[in-house]
Amino acid sequence: MKLADLVTPALVVDAAGLEHNLAVMAKALPGTRLRPHVKATKCTALARRQAALGHRGFCCATVREMEGMAAAGLGEDLLLANETLDARRLGRLDARVTVAVDSPETIEAAAAGGVREVLIDVNVGLPRCGCAPEAAGPLADRARRRGLTVRGVMGYEGHAMPIAERAKRREVVEAAMERLAAAHAAVGGEVVSAGGTGSFDLNTLASEIQAGSYSLMDTAYARLDLPFRPAFWVWSTVLSLGSGWAVCDAGLKSLGMDHGNPAIDGARVWFCSDEHVTFSGDPEAPGGPLRPRIGERVRVWPAHVDPTVAYHERLHLVDGEAVVDSWPIDLRGW
C-alpha cells in the first residue's frame, strides 16, 4: 500500500525515524537500564522491537496494558507504574508482575489480588501519586509484613520534563532524585525506577529509566535538546479552502489537545474542531508558506503523543511513500 492510499486521518510512523530513536536510546540506556513505558504507544508490536533491542522489562500505566503485554509474551518483568485498588486481574497474569504502592490501601489491594512484588511509589515533587519520602520506609515495612517482596522505589519527576533549559531541567531532576534517594535508603531493594524521555540522560540516580515518548516524539518534546527525531504524525487530507484558510480532516478526535494545537509545516494552525483543523499558510515559515490545495495530504504534528495515539486503531509505518507495515494499537482501554 502507498501512503497516498491511506484513509485519513491516519497515524503514520516514519520507520527510519522510529529505528533511529530506538537505537539512540538503546545505546544510551542498554538492556534493563531502560524500562520502556508502553503508555505512550500502547502497541505490543512496537514493544517487541524494544525487547529485541534488549529492553526486557516494561512499565505500564493501566491494567489493560499489563494484560496485553503479558498476552503478547512480553511479560518477563512488567511494572504497573501506577496505583490500583483492585489487583485481581494482575494477580492472574502469566507474567512477572510488580505494582506501585503508596498507601496501606494499595498495599492491601496488591496482596489481596495475588500480586507478589511491589515498588514503593514516592512523591518527588509532582503533585500526583506517591507517598511522602519519609513515609516510604514504614510503607515498605508494612508491605513486607503483608508478605510482599519490596523490590525498591519509584518516583516520577514529571514536573521536570517540560523545562526547555537543560541546566534548569537537570537541577529539578536532581532535587527530585534527592527525595527518591532518601526514600530508597529507608526502603532498600535493588530497583530505583524513575525518569522519562526528558530526563533519560540527566537522571543519574535511577537504576532504570521509564521512558516511552522517545520512540515517536511530539512537538512538546521536540522543543527540548533531545537526540530523538519527530517520527510520527497524523496524515490528513485538505477538504476545503476558505477565504484565507484551509481545512483538513484531522481534529479533536485524532489529536490529544492538552498540550495545545498541533503543528503543520509552513502553516499557522487556527483551531481544531472534532474532525477538522483550520489553518493557513504562514508567510514567515522558513521554507515559505504552505499553499494547500484540495485533496492534498498534509502532516499534522501532534503536541502530545500519548493521548493522540490513544485515539487510533493502528500505526502505519512508512518508508518514503510506501506503507511497509501496520501495527494495531492494541493496549487501549482499561
Place this chain on the structure above:
Amino acid sequence: MKLADLVTPALVVDAAGLEHNLAVMAKALPGTRLRPHVKATKCTALARRQAALGHRGFCCATVREMEGMAAAGLGEDLLLANETLDARRLGRLDARVTVAVDSPETIEAAAAGGVREVLIDVNVGLPRCGCAPEAAGPLADRARRRGLTVRGVMGYEGHAMPIAERAKRREVVEAAMERLAAAHAAVGGEVVSAGGTGSFDLNTLASEIQAGSYSLMDTAYARLDLPFRPAFWVWSTVLSLGSGWAVCDAGLKSLGMDHGNPAIDGARVWFCSDEHVTFSGDPEAPGGPLRPRIGERVRVWPAHVDPTVAYHERLHLVDGEAVVDSWPIDLRGW
C-alpha cells in the same frame, strides 16, 4: 451489575437524564425537524432511541459513522455533514445517502463515488468548510449538471454555540442564517440543514436542526440556558492522597481536553495527566468541600462530550446504583 463494580475510568450515562434530554428535544423539534448528529455519541444504540422517538434522519461527521449507521439499519436518510474527497465507500452503502459539497472537487468526488444526493455546504461565519454564499448557486448548477440531486443547503453556525448570553447568541445565529437564506434562494431544494444544541430553539430558518450533544451534555453546554441536563460523566476511583491533593484515575486518555479541565463536584481540578486527575476539595463549594478517601468513586464531568466519548469503548447506563445497560460506542475511527 452495580455502578460500584465498574472498572474505572468508565463512561457512565444517567439513564433518566438521557431520557429527559431526548424527550425535551423530541417535543421541541419533533420528527424530521431534528436530524440528530451522531458524532457526539458515536453509538448506534443511542441513535436507535432517537429514531424510536421519531427522528428518522441522522447526520454524521465521518464515513465510518455513515457505514455503522447503515449497517445498524438506521439508513433511512443519512447525511454526511462533512466534505469528502473519496465517496466510494458512501456509494456502496445500503442507505439513502446525502453528502455535503462545497467545491468542484467534492462534487466530482460525490458523483464519481456513486453518491446521488448532495447538500451545498455554505460558510455562515465559522472559518471551516462551506463555500461562500454567492458561490452556492453556481455550485448547485454544477452538481446538477454532473447528475446529482441537490436537496438544498447546509451551514453550521458553530461560532454561535459557546456564546452564553442568549440574546447575543440569537443575533449571531440570525446573521449566520441570513447568509444561509441567501444561498438557499440561489440553490433551491427542500432542505435547509443547520444548527446545533446551542441554537436548537433559536434557529428559525433551518428546516432541520443538527444537534447531538443535547443527549448527554457537557460542562461547556451546561453554562448555557438550555433545558437539557448533564447526563454523563467519567466514573473514576480515587487512587492516592497527597499533601493537600487527591488523585483519581480519569485523565487525558478518558477526557477530551480541548475545552479545558473537567469538573468534580465539591472540588477544584488542578491538572490532568495521562491516567490521572489531580484535584482538591474546594472550600467555597456550595455543598462544602469534597473530602476524598482512597477507593472512593467520583464523578468527573467532561468539558466536551464529543472527544471524550471517542476515547471509550462503551457507555454504561445507570439508574441510581444499578448499571441497567451497556452500549458499545461502535462508530469510532474513520
